[in-house]
Amino acid sequence: xxxxxxxxxxxxxGRIPTCFTLYQDEITxxxxxxxxxxxxxxxxxxxxxxxxxxxxxxxxxxxDVEEMWFDFEGTSLKWHYPxxxxxxxxxxxxxxxxxxxxxxxxxxxxxxxHCPSNSVIEAHFMSSIKEAxxxxxxxxxxxxxxxxxxxxxxxxxxxxxxxxxWAMNRKLMEYPTEEGGFRYIPFRIYLxxxxxxxxxxxxxxxxxxxxxxxxxxxxxxxxxxxxSNDDESKRYQVVIHGIEPLLETPLQWLSEHLSHxxxxxxxSVIPAPSD
Amino acid sequence: xxxxxxxxxxGTHREMSSCFLDEETFCQCCQLFLQHxxxxxxxxxxxxxxxxxEGYLRKTTLGxxxxxxxxxxxxxxxxxxxxxxxxxxxxxxxxxxxGAVCCIQEESSxxxxxxxxxxxxxxxxxxxxxxRASTLEGRSLxxxxxxxxxxxxxxxxxxxxxxxxxxxxxxxxxxQSFFVLHPCRTEEFMKPVLKAALEEHRQVNYIVTWLSVVGxxxxxxxxxxxxxxxPEPPHTPSSSPQPPALGTKPG
Numbered sequence: 001x002x003x004x005x006x007x008x009x010x011x012x013x014g015r016i017p018t019c020f021t022l023y024q025d026e027i028t029x030x031x032x033x034x035x036x037x038x039x040x041x042x043x044x045x046x047x048x049x050x051x052x053x054x055x056x057x058x059x060x061x062x063x064d065v066e067e068m069w070f071d072f073e074g075t076s077l078k079w080h081y082p083x084x085x086x087x088x089x090x091x092x093x094x095x096x097x098x099x100x101x102x103x104x105x106x107x108x109x110x111x112x113x114h115c116p117s118n119s120v121i122e123a124h125f126m127s128s129i130k131e132a133x134x135x136x137x138x139x140x141x142x143x144x145x146x147x148x149x150x151x152x153x154x155x156x157x158x159x160x161x162x163x164x165x166w167a168m169n170r171k172l173m174e175y176p177t178e179e180g181g182f183r184y185i186p187f188r189i190y191l192x193x194x195x196x197x198x199x200x201x202x203x204x205x206x207x208x209x210x211x212x213x214x215x216x217x218x219x220x221x222x223x224x225x226x227x228s229n230d231d232e233s234k235r236y237q238v239v240i241h242g243i244e245p246l247l248e249t250p251l252q253w254l255s256e257h258l259s260h261x262x263x264x265x266x267x268s269v270i271p272a273p274s275d
Numbered sequence: 276x277x278x279x280x281x282x283x284x285x286g287t288h289r290e291m292s293s294c295f296l297d298e299e300t301f302c303q304c305c306q307l308f309l310q311h312x313x314x315x316x317x318x319x320x321x322x323x324x325x326x327x328x329e330g331y332l333r334k335t336t337l338g339x340x341x342x343x344x345x346x347x348x349x350x351x352x353x354x355x356x357x358x359x360x361x362x363x364x365x366x367x368x369x370x371x372x373x374g375a376v377c378c379i380q381e382e383s384s385x386x387x388x389x390x391x392x393x394x395x396x397x398x399x400x401x402x403x404x405x406x407r408a409s410t411l412e413g414r415s416l417x418x419x420x421x422x423x424x425x426x427x428x429x430x431x432x433x434x435x436x437x438x439x440x441x442x443x444x445x446x447x448x449x450x451q452s453f454f455v456l457h458p459c460r461t462e463e464f465m466k467p468v469l470k471a472a473l474e475e476h477r478q479v480n481y482i483v484t485w486l487s488v489v490g491x492x493x494x495x496x497x498x499x500x501x502x503x504x505x506p507e508p509p510h511t512p513s514s515s516p517q518p519p520a521l522g523t524k525p526g
Contacts (some may be wrong), residue, residue, distance in 0.1 A: 197450035
């Protein structure tokens with residue numbers, strides 16, 4: 001059990017070394033140096049890049065600055081996805097540091113959500129938690145919490161306070177013993193080679209005859225493409241928090257320990273590197 | 276003498292264990308809805324997701340909207356007071372500033388294209404209304420402008436209940452940005468309607484009922500004939516209190 005708590009910490013404190021470079025067509029008064037930052041996997045881009053903005057604003061005129069947004073190798077990065085998910089999905093098999101391009105113009109309206117303030121991030125985060133609880137507990141646990149408890153979840157994330165966050169989040173990870181697990185597992189499987197951004201379906205952690213469902217069971221049911229046959233070489237990697245969990249791992253355990261702070265299991269299916 | 280269960284009680288009072296909708300019933304309701312739409316030339320269509328049985332209803336309309344944000348159009352206005360849009364304040368203590376800070380321009384009435392999608396949410400087991408709006412030049416309307424098109428009667432209510440509100444979200448099937456009316460309170464207004472219909476042995480098409488409540492909030496009209504002409508699909512929502520969940524199929 002002590003090992004399991006370590007997993008929670010390891011997930012929370014995961015970091016990605018990132019290099020932010022200003023887009024070459026942005027108008028600057030002098031040359032902009034790149035900016036290096038360790039990004040927390042479990043947070044959101046717009047929540048942790050104030051320093052990035054301040055850095056580049058030093059060499060730009062106010063009138064040339066609109067809403068900041070980011071791209072990686074031409075793909076605009078969705079701030080409402082956790083940082084770790086964005087990395088696993090787009091840059092898993094590239095060399096570190098993660099090279100992100102910074103923009104202050106030509107915001108891609110169709111593709112990116114606007115993020116005018118932190119309260120938008122908070123609303124999005126709480127909305128995900130609420131949805132996860134709708135799946136796990138028919139919203140009973142989240143609705144029983146008070147407003148200050150919700151605030152504690154958000155503040156824990158915003159200020160990188162593991163203990164403060166988990167003091168409240170552990171309630172969302174409980175379930176009636178006789179059930180053996182949550183009602184449904186909150187998960188999303190993200191695909192890179194599809195128009196569809198992700199797959200999300202109802203899936204129980206325990207079958208009616210008491211059989212514990214694994215990650216492999218989930219994939220077989222919901223996205224069988226991800227699992228190769230024994231004789232084939234592996235075409236895809238199934239990645240959560242930068243690792244490939246064994247397909248035999250119980251889904252309930254994954255949900256309790258490898259979820260993001262928003263209580264969702266964000267799973268990336270990416271092409272396996274060919275070397 | 277054998278006394279059966281429910282003897283003396285007319286019919287079966289099925290427990291209103293849920294006013295929720297399973298996905299199959301959602302699709303059936305949509306198909307019936309669609310048939311009526313075709314007869315009215317009301318503009319709805321069904322969009323199927325490639326390689327799956329999932330899909331959604333879609334409709335575009337033209338209307339007038341009050342637009343204010345004037346993002347960079349080439350040499351549109353020589354107005355000296357034209358501010359850049361979205362002057363972003365990245366203040367950490369910006370608790371109550373929820374909306375985008377748009378430039379303060381004169382409001383003008385212009386033609387706006389609205390696009391409405393009705394999707395199914397498996398998390399909430401209800402339909403969800405997604406929509407977006409753009410000018411004929413292709414400029415997307417911002418949240419402020421969308422708020423302006425919400426009927427004043429609804430605006431106050433929406434603004435004061437955080438989870439009853441309009442927010443920008445990613446469309447789960449297309450990955451693009453849309454505005455959404457949050458679905459978590461759907462139960463509150465659907466439950467009494469479904470209960471009454473059940474007791475009075477009336478037909479109710481979930482989509483018609485639901486849309487006639489949420490549609491008008493965002494400028495989407497549902498002609499009255501939908502309510503009288505569109506039937507219920509063969510299985511009512513309350514007959515399947517638990518949606519058919521994956522992971523329960525034999526083998």
